[in-house]
Every structure is written in C-alpha cells, then in structure tokens.
Amino acid sequence: MDVFDVPKEAVDNTCTRLRVISPSGSEFEFPFEAFILDRTILEQGLAKQVETLGGTIELRKSVDLFAQDDRALVGPNKGEGKAAKVVIAADGFPSKVAKSAGILTDDYMTPNNVAINYEYLMTNLSVDQSVTDMYMGTEFAPGGYGWIIPKGNNSANVGIGIRTSYSKKNDGRNYLKFFLEECPLSKAKLEGGRPGPMIADVLPVDGPLPKTCAGQVMAVGDAAGMVMPTNGGGIATAMITGRIAGQIAADHIQKGIPISEYERKWKEVMGKEMRVSTKLRRAADHFMGNDFIFNLLLHVLRTQGIKDVITCRAPKGLGPFIS
Numbered sequence: 001m002d003v004f005d006v007p008k009e010a011v012d013n014t015c016t017r018l019r020v021i022s023p024s025g026s027e028f029e030f031p032f033e034a035f036i037l038d039r040t041i042l043e044q045g046l047a048k049q050v051e052t053l054g055g056t057i058e059l060r061k062s063v064d065l066f067a068q069d070d071r072a073l074v075g076p077n078k079g080e081g082k083a084a085k086v087v088i089a090a091d092g093f094p095s096k097v098a099k100s101a102g103i104l105t106d107d108y109m110t111p112n113n114v115a116i117n118y119e120y121l122m123t124n125l126s127v128d129q130s131v132t133d134m135y136m137g138t139e140f141a142p143g144g145y146g147w148i149i150p151k152g153n154n155s156a157n158v159g160i161g162i163r164t165s166y167s168k169k170n171d172g173r174n175y176l177k178f179f180l181e182e183c184p185l186s187k188a189k190l191e192g193g194r195p196g197p198m199i200a201d202v203l204p205v206d207g208p209l210p211k212t213c214a215g216q217v218m219a220v221g222d223a224a225g226m227v228m229p230t231n232g233g234g235i236a237t238a239m240i241t242g243r244i245a246g247q248i249a250a251d252h253i254q255k256g257i258p259i260s261e262y263e264r265k266w267k268e269v270m271g272k273e274m275r276v277s278t279k280l281r282r283a284a285d286h287f288m289g290n291d292f293i294f295n296l297l298l299h300v301l302r303t304q305g306i307k308d309v310i311t312c313r314a315p316k317g318l319g320p321f322i323s
Contacts, residue, residue: 108209
C-alpha cells in the first residue's frame with residue numbers, strides 16, 4: 001500500500017462520494033473516497049526520486065526499442081540507442097516500445113477497445129467539491145461516460161470519453177461542447193464555468209494486453225492496457241505494476257529471476273480485479289448503445305450493484321457468470 005503514499009502537495013482535493021447519473025437523470029450515490037491529484041506535481045516528485053536513486057531523465061526525446069546482435073537497444077534510433085539488460089515500457093498508450101517488442105498487436109487496437117477522452121480544467125464552478133459525478137448517455141459520451149471531478153477552489157476536471165464504435169460522428173469536441181452547454185443533465189452545474197486548454201488522449205479499455213512481457217521487456221500501466229475498463233482508472237494500476245516491474249528487473253539482474261515472473265506477480269496482486277472489470281465492461285457493451293435499455297440496467301443494478309461495477313466487483317448474483 002505504500003505505493004499510494006503520494007506527497008500531500010500533489011493532492012488537489014479529496015472526494016468522499018461518487019454519483020452516477022443515468023441517461024434519464026436518475027442519481028445513484030455512494031461513499032467513494034479518492035485523492036484528486038495534480039499530475040504535474042506527482043510526476044515531478046517521482047522524477048526527483050529517480051534522480052536521488054542515481055537514475056537519469058532525458059526530456060523531449062522519442063524512444064523506441066531496437067534489436068541489434070541479440071541486444072535490446074533503447075533510444076530515438078539505433079545509432080543513439082543504449083544497450084539494456086531490462087526494458088520497462090512505461091510510455092503510455094499506444095506504446096511504441098511494447099509494439100516493437102511484439103507485446104502490443106493490432107488485434108488489441110480496435111475501436112471498441114480504445115476510448116478517446118476530451119477534457120477541460122474548468123474554474124469558477126459551483127459544484128460540490130466532495131462528490132465526483134459520472135454521467136451516462138449516448139448524446140454526449142457514446143460508449144463511455146462524462147465526468148465532473150472536483151479539484152478544489154471551485155474548479156473541476158470536466159470531460160467525456162467516447163468509443164468510435166458507438167459514436168455517430170467522430171467529433172469528440174462537439175460531444176464535449178454539448179455536454180458543457182446543452183446537455184440537460186449537466187449544463188446547469190457547469191453554467192458560468194471557465195474552461196482552460198483542452199486535453200485529449202486515448203486509453204485502452206479492454207483490460208491488460210494478452211501478454212505483458214516478452215524477451216527483456218515488461219510493459220506497465222497504460223502501455224500494458226492496465227486501465228480498469230469499468231471506471232477508466234489507471235494511476236493506481238500504473239503505480240502497482242511499475243513497482244512490481246522494478247522489483248522484477250532488479251531480481252533479474254541480481255538473482256537471475258526470469259522476466260516472465262512479472263506477469264505471474266501482477267496477476268497474483270490484481271489479476272482478478274482486472275479480469276472482472278474487463279468482463280463487466282464487455283457485458284455492459286450489449287446495453288450501452290441504447291439509452292433506454294441502459295437506463296433500465298442501472299435501475300436493475302441499483303446503487304449497490306453500480307458501486308460493485310465501478311469498483312471492479314461482480315454484482316450480487318452475477319459472480320458465477322463474471323468471475
């Protein structure tokens with residue numbers, strides 16, 4: 001659990017509850033404690049730890065994996081590549097290093113397995129700073145959901161995630177604009193808010209890659225597909241898999257432990273949760289294309305069942321089918 005001992009200065013806010021809003025406007029609210037982090041401060045702190053331990057960091061350099069004379073070279077090209085006994089692919093999604101190692105394949109890169117996210121940090125808001133809101137609806141977040149995540153000081157991260165396999169138009173900016181300005185579920189809460197620069201990224205949402213290590217390479221975090229499919233969370237899984245990969249790398253060099261031990265270890269720690277979350281998302285896919293049917297599903301699950309899904313557990317009665 002010490003991997004979650006984040007610096008106090010990296011915590012912008014602490015939420016205590018989560019509220020899921022259905023396409024019809026029904027609300028399901030339950031306790032859900034979470035740190036809302038400042039990613040820049042968090043990552044700067046991690047970088048300082050790397051340097052304190054003797055590591056070096058080079059910025060503004062593209063990195064890929066190259067094979068030469070049975071060695072792994074890491075760098076912008078073969079000429080500048082550095083030989084490595086172990087490589088940890090932590091370069092996000094889609095990972096160039098994981099792809100070069102044969103870990104990430106085109107079979108995973110389907111429109112249904114990838115979410116595209118669009119987000120603003122908005123200020124001058126009057127939203128409850130203790131509650132995170134998740135909004136469901138095909139008009140603004142087909143195949144995903146919208147969110148208002150309070151950051152403290154009358155600010156919040158406001159965004160939507162979509163999957164193009166569900167969207168009628170591949171225009172995420174207009175989906176977000178609708179969520180901010182026209183959606184009856186959210187526009188009143190966001191009225192008067194001032195958006196900062198838009199941030200867009202892509203996330204894997206079909207669970208871990210079929211294999212997460214090969215040869216001298218281990219993939220961690222988003223690069224390994226380690227994002228919880230039912231909630232989009234990836235920081236915790238990245239920290240856990242990063243810790244495990246670092247230990248396996250040290251044990252491989254010092255004790256000859258095989259790199260494949262990494263896969264066994266992360267599955268031991270969180271394999272069940274990842275598997276259940278992936279199966280739940282795939283099951284939900286049968287309902288997400290129709291707001292009326294999805295609304296009925298949420299009412300059938302009720303608050304406890306929705307909480308189970310969000311926290312990667314099989315709702316009561318579904319355990320034998322999911323796990």
